[in-house]
Amino acid sequence: MLYVESINNALYNLMDLDSDVVLVGEDLHDPYGGAFKVSKGLSTSFPNQVISTPISEQAIVGACVGMAMRGMKPIVEIMFGDFITLCVDQIVNHATKYHWMYNEQVNVPLVIRAPMGGGRGYGPTHSQSLESMFMPVSGLKICAPSIFHDPGSLLSECVINENHPVLFIENKLSYPKKIQIEEKLNGGNIHRKVLEKKNNSSETILLSLYPDENPEIVIITYGGMAETALNAALDLFFEDEILVNIIILSVIRPIPIKEFLSEIKRAESCLILEEGNKLGGWGGELASQIYETCFNSLVMPIQRLGSDDSPIPSSIYLEKNVIPSKEKIVKTVKSMRS
Amino acid sequence: MEIPYRELYKKAILIRFFENRLLELFSEGKLFGTTHTYVGQEAVAISSISHLKKEDVVFSNHRCHGHYLAKENDPKSLLAEIMGKNSGACGGRGGSQHISRNNFFSNGIQGGILPNALGMAFAEKFRRSPNIVVVFIGDGTLGEGSTYESMNLASLWKVPLLIVLENNQYAQTTSVNDNLAGEIIDRAKSFGIKSNEVKTNDVSELYPLFGRIINNMRQDGEPFFQLVNTYRINAHSKGDDFRDKKEIDFWKKKDPLIYFKNFLSEQEINKISKDVMKNLKEIEKETKDTQIKFK
Numbered sequence: 001m002l003y004v005e006s007i008n009n010a011l012y013n014l015m016d017l018d019s020d021v022v023l024v025g026e027d028l029h030d031p032y033g034g035a036f037k038v039s040k041g042l043s044t045s046f047p048n049q050v051i052s053t054p055i056s057e058q059a060i061v062g063a064c065v066g067m068a069m070r071g072m073k074p075i076v077e078i079m080f081g082d083f084i085t086l087c088v089d090q091i092v093n094h095a096t097k098y099h100w101m102y103n104e105q106v107n108v109p110l111v112i113r114a115p116m117g118g119g120r121g122y123g124p125t126h127s128q129s130l131e132s133m134f135m136p137v138s139g140l141k142i143c144a145p146s147i148f149h150d151p152g153s154l155l156s157e158c159v160i161n162e163n164h165p166v167l168f169i170e171n172k173l174s175y176p177k178k179i180q181i182e183e184k185l186n187g188g189n190i191h192r193k194v195l196e197k198k199n200n201s202s203e204t205i206l207l208s209l210y211p212d213e214n215p216e217i218v219i220i221t222y223g224g225m226a227e228t229a230l231n232a233a234l235d236l237f238f239e240d241e242i243l244v245n246i247i248i249l250s251v252i253r254p255i256p257i258k259e260f261l262s263e264i265k266r267a268e269s270c271l272i273l274e275e276g277n278k279l280g281g282w283g284g285e286l287a288s289q290i291y292e293t294c295f296n297s298l299v300m301p302i303q304r305l306g307s308d309d310s311p312i313p314s315s316i317y318l319e320k321n322v323i324p325s326k327e328k329i330v331k332t333v334k335s336m337r338s
Numbered sequence: 339m340e341i342p343y344r345e346l347y348k349k350a351i352l353i354r355f356f357e358n359r360l361l362e363l364f365s366e367g368k369l370f371g372t373t374h375t376y377v378g379q380e381a382v383a384i385s386s387i388s389h390l391k392k393e394d395v396v397f398s399n400h401r402c403h404g405h406y407l408a409k410e411n412d413p414k415s416l417l418a419e420i421m422g423k424n425s426g427a428c429g430g431r432g433g434s435q436h437i438s439r440n441n442f443f444s445n446g447i448q449g450g451i452l453p454n455a456l457g458m459a460f461a462e463k464f465r466r467s468p469n470i471v472v473v474f475i476g477d478g479t480l481g482e483g484s485t486y487e488s489m490n491l492a493s494l495w496k497v498p499l500l501i502v503l504e505n506n507q508y509a510q511t512t513s514v515n516d517n518l519a520g521e522i523i524d525r526a527k528s529f530g531i532k533s534n535e536v537k538t539n540d541v542s543e544l545y546p547l548f549g550r551i552i553n554n555m556r557q558d559g560e561p562f563f564q565l566v567n568t569y570r571i572n573a574h575s576k577g578d579d580f581r582d583k584k585e586i587d588f589w590k591k592k593d594p595l596i597y598f599k600n601f602l603s604e605q606e607i608n609k610i611s612k613d614v615m616k617n618l619k620e621i622e623k624e625t626k627d628t629q630i631k632f633k
C-alpha cells in the first residue's frame with residue numbers, strides 16, 4: 001500500500017465510523033481531492049464531513065479548535081506545511097492552551113495534518129520542514145510517520161485516542177511510496193523491529209542489517225529522512241563495512257526517549273538526522289535530552305545533520321546541496337569514525 | 339417584551355462593584371498581573387447574555403469579567419481566580435483574562451477567539467442543536483485579519499454566531515478614528531451578514547433589541563453582527579488614562595446605571611446595591627483567607 005493510500009483509507013474509515021469526524025481544508029473536494037490527493041474520493045462518500053474552505057489558515061485551524069471544544073473530531077489539512085506559520089497563534093495561544101489554562105475543564109482533540117519537506121523543486125516557501133519550530137509548544141504532540149510506519153493507523157490512533165492537539169507531519173516525497181512494514185525489508189537483509197511502546201500513538205522503529213550485532217553508528221531520524229538514511233546505511237555497509245542501525249521515530253514531540261535509549265547505547269556513536277534546519281532544530285533538543293538522561297553513563301559522541309542554514313532553492317540541483325542527502329550522510333558517518 | 343429591571347440592575351451593580359473593587363485591590367497591592375474593567379459597558383453584557391440559556395456559549399475577550407458575571411453570576415469563582423487561588427474558576431491558571439466555566443470561555447489574544455467561536459457555532463449547527471454562540475469583541479480587534487476570515491466563513495457556513503462588537507471608542511490608548519478606516523458596520527455588511535448598529539447604554543433599548551436578535555437566530559440559525567457604540571468609563575487597564583476629561587465626563591452622564599432610575603425606585607436601587615455589596619464583601623473576605631495549595 002502507498003503512504004498516501006494508507007492515510008486516505010484511514011480518513012475514510014474514521015469518517016465512516018464517527019460522523020463527528022470532519023476533514024477541513026483548502027481544495028479538498030472531488031474531483032481534485034486535495035493538493036496531494038490525500039482526500040481523493042472522500043467528499044463523494046462523506047459530503048457533510050469534508051469541508052473545503054477559503055484560503056484562511058488561521059480561521060480554519062481556529063474554527064476546528066472551536067469544533068473540538070464542542071466534542072467534534074476535526075482534522076485540518078494545511079495544503080503545504082509551510083503555511084503553518086499562519087496558524088501559529090491558534091496552535092500556540094489557543095489550541096494548546098485551553099485544556100491547561102481552563103484547569104482541564106475542556107479538551108481540544110484536534111489533528112492538524114501538514115505535508116512538509118523538499119525534494120520536489122517547489123522552492124523556498126513550499127519545501128520546508130517547519131515542525132521543529134513547535135518543539136517548545138507545551139501541550140502539543142507532533143507525529144511524523146515515515147514509510148516504515150503505517151501512517152494511516154498512526155493517524156487513526158491520534159484521531160480516536162488523543163484528547164489534545166496533534167500536529168501530524170506527512171512528508172511530500174513519501175506520498176507516492178510503498179509503506180514498508182514487514183519484518184524483513186529490502187529482499188530480506190534489513191530487519192524491521194518495533195521498539196517497545198511507552199505510548200499508543202508512538203511507534204519507534206529499528207532498522208538493522210544484523211540485529212544481534214552492536215552497530216558502530218546509530219542514526220536517529222524521522223519522516224522523509226528515514227529512507228535516505230537506510231540507503232546511506234546500505235552503501236556504508238556494502239562499500240565500507242560500516243554497520244549502521246537506524247532508529248525511526250513517529251512521535252517527535254514529546255521525544256519518547258525511553259523507547260530507544262538502550263538502542264543508542266549499543267552503538268559507538270550516534271548521528272541525529274533531520275530534514276529541517278539543523279540550526280535550532282529538533283536534533284539539538286534530542287542530543288541534549290540524550291546527554292541529560294545519561295548524565296553519568298554516556299561517553300558517546302553525538303553528531304547532527306540537518307539542512308544548511310539557508311532557504312531551500314527551487315532548482316532541484318541546488319536543493320540537494322541544502323537538504324541532507326544520502327551522500328552527505330555517508331560523508332558525515334565516515335567523518336565520525338576517525 | 340417585559341424587561342426584568344430588578345434582575346438586570348442586580349447584575350449591572352454586581353459588575354460595577356466587582357470591577358471597581360478590583361482596582362482598589364490592585365492599588366492596595368493585593369492583586370498581581372493585569373485586569374481590564376468593564377465599567378461603563380455593563381448594559382451590553384446584561385442585555386444580551388440575559389437572553390441566553392445555560393447551553394448557549396459565550397466567548398469573551400480580555401475584558402471578560404462583565405460577560406462572565408452576566409452569564410455565570412458567580413463572583414466568587416471569578417474573584418478567587420483573579421486572586422490566584424485554587425478555588426478560582428480555573429484554579430488560578432488562567433487569571434483575569436482566561437476564564438472558563440460551563441459554556442463560558444475567554445482568551446486574551448485579540449482576534450483569536452473569533453475563529454474559535456465560529457467553530458463552536460459550526461458544531462452546534464452540525465449537531466442540529468438549538469444553541470447559539472455569542473462572541474464579544476472590541477473595536478480595536480477589527481485590526482486583526484482573523485476577524486475578517488471568520489466573518490467570511492460565518493456567512494458562508496450560515497452558523498448561529500452572534501458577534502457583539504462593543505465599540506467603546508478606544509483600543510488601549512488609540513482612538514477608533516486612528517485605528518479604523520471606513521465604517522464598522524460596513525464590514526459585516528460586506529460579508530452579507532445581517533447587522534445592526536445602536537448607540538446607547540440604556541437597557542430599556544438594548545434588552546428588547548437583543549431579545550429580538552437572539553429569538554430570530556434561534557429560528558434561522560444564521561449569523562448576526564450587532565454593533566453597540568458605548569464607552570469605557572475606567573482606564574483601559576489599571577491606570578494610564580490619556581483621554582480628554584471632558585469626554586469622560588460627557589459619557590459619565592450616560593452611565594448605564596443611571597437609566598435604571600427611570601424604572602426602579604430609589605429605595606429598590608439602594609436595597610439591591612446594599613445586598614450585592616454585602617455579598618461581595620463576604621466573598622472577598624472568604625477568598626482572601628483561603629490558603630494556596632500546590633498540587
Ligand SMILES: Cc1ncc(C[n+]2csc(CCOP(=O)(O)OP(=O)(O)O)c2C)c(N)n1
Pocket residue numbers: 374400401446447448449475476477478479480506508509510574
Ligand atoms: C494579538 C494581541 N495584540 C495586542 C494585545 C494587547 N491588547 C490588549 S487589549 C488591547 C486593546 C483592545 O482594544 P479593543 O478590541 O477595542 O477592546 P477594548 O480594550 O476597548 O475593550 C490591546 C492592544 C493583545 N492582547 N492581543
